[in-house]
Every structure is written in structure tokens, then in C-alpha cells.
Amino acid sequence: MNEPGKDEPTGRQAKQLFDDSVERLDAATLSRLNQGRNQALAELQRSSGAVSWGRWLPATGVAAAALVTVLIMRGPEGVEAIEAAVTASDFEMLLEADSLEMFEDLEFFTLLDAVDAETNGNVG
């Protein structure tokens, strides 16, 4: 019963005509079938992309939980210490236009820093 066309004349003849009509499909129809197949494959890529993003969720969750744990363990003192360290002058420095220039000449300022350190070391 697996290949009914072989056992039964009506089925066999029907199968022959059917296969013939499949072979005679025109180019425009074949092209549309091809387009449909490509859309289906694009859908597969989309859905597998969504799955791979979903796989990152546990890692993101662990990282977030670790961050929350660290903040809780440090407590309000830690937050105060950070707040105390950030003063108004720091913001002024950040907002100055010169600070951007400083980043452009970063190597020069690093060198300057090293010379200062060396000088202080010699003095000390």
C-alpha cells in the first residue's frame, strides 16, 4: 500500500499524467515558487535569530543580579562615598571646551604627567 500508483491502473495512469503536468510548469510559476521558498528560508533565519537572542537572556539576568548584589552589599555608604568624590568642580572640568582638546593631546599630557612624577620622585 506504500505506492498505490504501482498497484492500481487508475492510480498509475493518474500519476503519470500528474508527473507530466509537474514537468510542464512554466518558468514564471517556477520563479514564484522559488520566491516563496526564499521567503520561507528568510522566516527561518528570523526565527532562529530570535531564539539566539533569547539564549542571551540568562547571561544578562545573571549579570544584572550580580550588579544588584554588589550595590546592596556596598549599601548607602558606598553610594555616599561615590557622591562625595564627584564634586561640582569635576562637572565644570567636564563641561569646559578645553577638556576636549585635552583628549586630542592625550599623549602630550601623559608625558607631562610622567615628567611631573619623575620630578617629584627625584625631589622626594
Add this chain to the structure above:
Amino acid sequence: MSACAGVFAVSCSREQSTGAVTLQRERQLNQFLAEVERRALRIAEIAVRDRDEALDLVQDAMIKLARNYAERPCDEWTPLFYRILQNGVRDWHRRQKVRNRVMVWFGRGASGEEDFDIAANTPDPAGRSPDQELQTHEAMQRLEVSIHELPGRQREAFMLRTFEGLGVAGTAVAMGCSEGSVKTHYSRAVHTLRDKLGDHWQ
């Protein structure tokens, strides 16, 4: 934080292996669809008697298979694909019934079948004479009309078993019924077709 790094590393290695598996699956699916699409189109076309509608139904079935069943083993794809396609064909017939009822109510009958052109004036790739080609074309038209006139379930059973070559079990999955029902529908379909086409084919 080392736990985070561990999870990240595992995720990265998983990502790489998942990418390779996805690529392989994509190739398999492409091969499967390329192999099945032409027959599926003709099966849908015989059922709905309209090539454009059949193309839409096949495309929908392809997309649904890729979206929902790509992870399933490849040998399950054929019956699943035809199940989706047959559901689409059934929905299409339901919509047509409603549409025809509305059209009749507004005084416009259903569109005639004379618009249906199966050969679409394509040249014969087998190089047969016009007479032979006409004979084959007419025989196929008679067959299509006879299959189309079968009750829906018999039509499905006959086309899946004969044209797609599905076994009884595969046809049962595709039709969403028992194997016993498949055998009954198929047997009745063959008897009806033999009675109708016997004069032309014997």
C-alpha cells in the same frame, strides 16, 4: 563576576554551534522545499482550480513549516507540510463558500471554470506532436475535473497517496485522521475515478 564570564563563554560556544546547526537546517529545508514545491503546487491547484491561489497557499505552507516545524526531524516534514497545505485548502474552500453565497445574494454568480487554463500555452518539453500533447492535456483536464468533483477527504487521500506517494501513516498525519479513514477515503476515491474515467482510459 567569574560566574558571569563562565555563562558568557558557554553562551558564545553555544552560539557558534547553534549557527552551524541553523545553517545545516536551512540547507535541509531548502532542499526539502525545492523537492516538494512543484508537486505541492499542482496538488493545491487541482484542489482550488486556480494557480495564483494555489501559489499563495503553497507559499503560506512553506513559511508556516519554516516558522513552526523547522526544528522537527526532516522525515516528519512531508506529512507536516501537507497537513498545513491541506488546512489552507480547506480554509480556502470555506472562504469561497461564504464568498459565493454573498455573490449569489447580490445577484452575481460564482466565477465560471472556463477561465481555468492548465497548460498556459507552454511548449511541450518532451517534444511530443501537437496531437499527442492535446491528448495528454485533455486527459489531464478530465482527471483534474474528476478529482475536483470528489468529496474533499477522498480528494485529499487520493492526491497525497497517488501524487505525493505518502504512505497510509503519513497521509493520516497530513489529513489529521486515522489510518483506517485514509484507507476508506482512498479506496472510495479510486472506485469513483475508475467509474468516471474508465471509458476514456481503458
